Amino acid sequence: MSDVLQQLAATISARRSADSGSSYTRQLLDAGPQRCAKKLGEEAVEVVIAATSESDDALKGEAADLLYHLLVLLESRNVAIADVLAVLANRQGISGLQEKAGRASS
Numbered sequence: 001m002s003d004v005l006q007q008l009a010a011t012i013s014a015r016r017s018a019d020s021g022s023s024y025t026r027q028l029l030d031a032g033p034q035r036c037a038k039k040l041g042e043e044a045v046e047v048v049i050a051a052t053s054e055s056d057d058a059l060k061g062e063a064a065d066l067l068y069h070l071l072v073l074l075e076s077r078n079v080a081i082a083d084v085l086a087v088l089a090n091r092q093g094i095s096g097l098q099e100k101a102g103r104a105s106s
Protein backbone atom coordinates (compact mmCIF):
# COMPACT_ATOMS: atom_id res chain seq x y z
CA MET A 1 0.00 0.00 0.00
CA SER A 2 2.71 2.47 0.91
CA ASP A 3 4.32 1.94 -2.56
CA VAL A 4 1.15 3.27 -4.17
CA LEU A 5 1.05 6.23 -1.79
CA GLN A 6 4.74 6.98 -2.33
CA GLN A 7 4.35 6.81 -6.14
CA LEU A 8 1.33 9.13 -6.01
CA ALA A 9 3.21 11.48 -3.67
CA ALA A 10 6.11 11.60 -6.16
CA THR A 11 3.68 12.43 -9.00
CA ILE A 12 2.07 15.15 -6.89
CA SER A 13 5.48 16.61 -6.06
CA ALA A 14 6.42 16.63 -9.77
CA ARG A 15 3.24 18.61 -10.51
CA ARG A 16 4.79 21.60 -8.70
CA SER A 17 6.52 22.36 -12.00
CA ALA A 18 3.68 21.28 -14.30
CA ASP A 19 1.70 23.62 -16.51
CA SER A 20 -0.97 24.77 -14.05
CA GLY A 21 -3.67 24.80 -16.72
CA SER A 22 -3.31 21.08 -17.30
CA SER A 23 -2.96 19.87 -13.73
CA TYR A 24 -5.59 19.97 -11.01
CA THR A 25 -2.85 19.11 -8.53
CA ARG A 26 -0.73 22.09 -9.63
CA GLN A 27 -3.74 24.39 -9.23
CA LEU A 28 -4.25 23.14 -5.66
CA LEU A 29 -0.56 23.51 -4.80
CA ASP A 30 -0.49 27.03 -6.26
CA ALA A 31 -3.50 27.92 -4.08
CA GLY A 32 -1.55 26.96 -0.94
CA PRO A 33 -2.07 24.92 2.25
CA GLN A 34 -5.29 26.66 3.29
CA ARG A 35 -7.05 25.70 0.06
CA CYS A 36 -5.58 22.18 0.23
CA ALA A 37 -6.75 21.81 3.83
CA LYS A 38 -10.25 23.01 2.90
CA LYS A 39 -10.43 20.39 0.14
CA LEU A 40 -9.25 17.71 2.58
CA GLY A 41 -12.02 18.68 4.99
CA GLU A 42 -14.64 18.49 2.23
CA GLU A 43 -13.37 15.07 1.16
CA ALA A 44 -13.43 13.86 4.77
CA VAL A 45 -17.11 14.81 5.02
CA GLU A 46 -17.78 12.91 1.78
CA VAL A 47 -16.09 9.84 3.30
CA VAL A 48 -18.29 10.12 6.39
CA ILE A 49 -21.43 10.36 4.25
CA ALA A 50 -20.35 7.39 2.10
CA ALA A 51 -19.47 5.34 5.19
CA THR A 52 -22.85 5.91 6.77
CA SER A 53 -25.23 5.84 3.82
CA GLU A 54 -23.60 4.71 0.57
CA SER A 55 -22.24 1.57 -1.06
CA ASP A 56 -18.85 -0.02 -0.44
CA ASP A 57 -17.74 1.11 -3.91
CA ALA A 58 -18.74 4.70 -3.15
CA LEU A 59 -16.83 4.54 0.14
CA LYS A 60 -13.73 3.21 -1.64
CA GLY A 61 -13.87 6.06 -4.15
CA GLU A 62 -14.30 8.72 -1.48
CA ALA A 63 -11.51 7.18 0.62
CA ALA A 64 -9.21 7.29 -2.43
CA ASP A 65 -10.07 10.99 -2.93
CA LEU A 66 -9.31 11.60 0.75
CA LEU A 67 -5.87 9.97 0.52
CA TYR A 68 -5.06 11.95 -2.64
CA HIS A 69 -6.04 15.22 -0.97
CA LEU A 70 -4.04 14.33 2.16
CA LEU A 71 -0.96 13.81 -0.02
CA VAL A 72 -1.56 17.15 -1.77
CA LEU A 73 -1.87 18.90 1.61
CA LEU A 74 1.35 17.29 2.86
CA GLU A 75 3.13 18.38 -0.34
CA SER A 76 1.81 21.92 0.08
CA ARG A 77 3.47 21.94 3.54
CA ASN A 78 6.63 20.18 2.30
CA VAL A 79 5.99 17.24 4.62
CA ALA A 80 7.06 13.88 3.17
CA ILE A 81 4.62 10.96 3.29
CA ALA A 82 7.63 8.82 4.24
CA ASP A 83 7.89 10.84 7.47
CA VAL A 84 4.19 10.25 8.20
CA LEU A 85 4.60 6.52 7.59
CA ALA A 86 7.64 6.60 9.90
CA VAL A 87 5.43 8.02 12.66
CA LEU A 88 3.02 5.09 12.18
CA ALA A 89 5.90 2.61 12.15
CA ASN A 90 7.29 4.09 15.36
CA ARG A 91 3.89 3.82 17.00
CA GLN A 92 3.73 0.15 16.09
CA GLY A 93 7.17 -0.34 17.61
CA ILE A 94 6.18 1.52 20.74
CA SER A 95 2.91 -0.40 21.16
CA GLY A 96 4.87 -3.63 20.62
CA LEU A 97 7.23 -2.66 23.41
CA GLN A 98 4.32 -1.72 25.65
CA GLU A 99 2.71 -5.10 25.04
CA LYS A 100 5.97 -6.84 25.94
CA ALA A 101 6.31 -4.66 29.05
CA GLY A 102 2.73 -5.50 30.04
CA ARG A 103 3.37 -9.23 29.67
CA ALA A 104 6.61 -9.00 31.66
CA SER A 105 4.95 -7.24 34.60
CA SER A 106 1.92 -9.58 34.79
Ligand SMILES: N=c1c2ncn([C@@H]3O[C@H](COP(=O)(O)OP(=O)(O)OP(=O)(O)O)[C@@H](O)[C@H]3O)c2ncn1[C@@H]1O[C@H](COP(=O)(O)O)[C@@H](O)[C@H]1O
Nearest residue numbers: 008011012015022023024025026039042043064065068069
Ligand atom coordinates in the same frame (compact mmCIF):
# COMPACT_ATOMS: atom_id res chain seq x y z
N1 LIG B 1 -5.48 10.55 -7.51
C1 LIG B 1 -5.90 11.64 -7.96
C2 LIG B 1 -7.16 12.18 -7.56
N2 LIG B 1 -8.08 11.74 -6.69
C3 LIG B 1 -9.06 12.67 -6.71
N3 LIG B 1 -8.75 13.67 -7.55
C4 LIG B 1 -9.55 14.85 -7.89
O1 LIG B 1 -10.04 15.42 -6.70
C5 LIG B 1 -11.29 16.05 -6.96
C6 LIG B 1 -12.25 15.61 -5.87
O2 LIG B 1 -13.55 15.67 -6.24
P1 LIG B 1 -14.49 16.94 -5.98
O3 LIG B 1 -15.81 16.59 -6.57
O4 LIG B 1 -14.45 17.37 -4.57
O5 LIG B 1 -13.70 18.01 -6.82
P2 LIG B 1 -14.09 19.16 -7.75
O6 LIG B 1 -15.44 19.70 -7.40
O7 LIG B 1 -13.81 18.76 -9.16
O8 LIG B 1 -12.94 20.13 -7.26
P3 LIG B 1 -12.95 21.60 -6.69
O9 LIG B 1 -13.29 22.47 -7.84
O10 LIG B 1 -13.91 21.64 -5.53
O11 LIG B 1 -11.52 21.77 -6.22
C7 LIG B 1 -11.73 15.61 -8.37
O12 LIG B 1 -11.49 16.68 -9.29
C8 LIG B 1 -10.80 14.46 -8.66
O13 LIG B 1 -10.47 14.32 -10.03
C9 LIG B 1 -7.58 13.41 -8.11
N4 LIG B 1 -6.83 14.12 -9.00
C10 LIG B 1 -5.65 13.59 -9.39
N5 LIG B 1 -5.17 12.38 -8.89
C11 LIG B 1 -3.87 11.85 -9.36
O14 LIG B 1 -2.90 12.86 -9.16
C12 LIG B 1 -1.91 12.76 -10.18
C13 LIG B 1 -1.75 14.13 -10.87
O15 LIG B 1 -2.98 14.45 -11.48
P4 LIG B 1 -3.17 15.86 -12.31
O16 LIG B 1 -3.00 16.95 -11.35
O17 LIG B 1 -4.57 15.77 -12.86
O18 LIG B 1 -2.10 15.86 -13.36
C14 LIG B 1 -2.37 11.68 -11.17
O19 LIG B 1 -1.67 10.49 -10.81
C15 LIG B 1 -3.84 11.53 -10.85
O20 LIG B 1 -4.31 10.23 -11.08
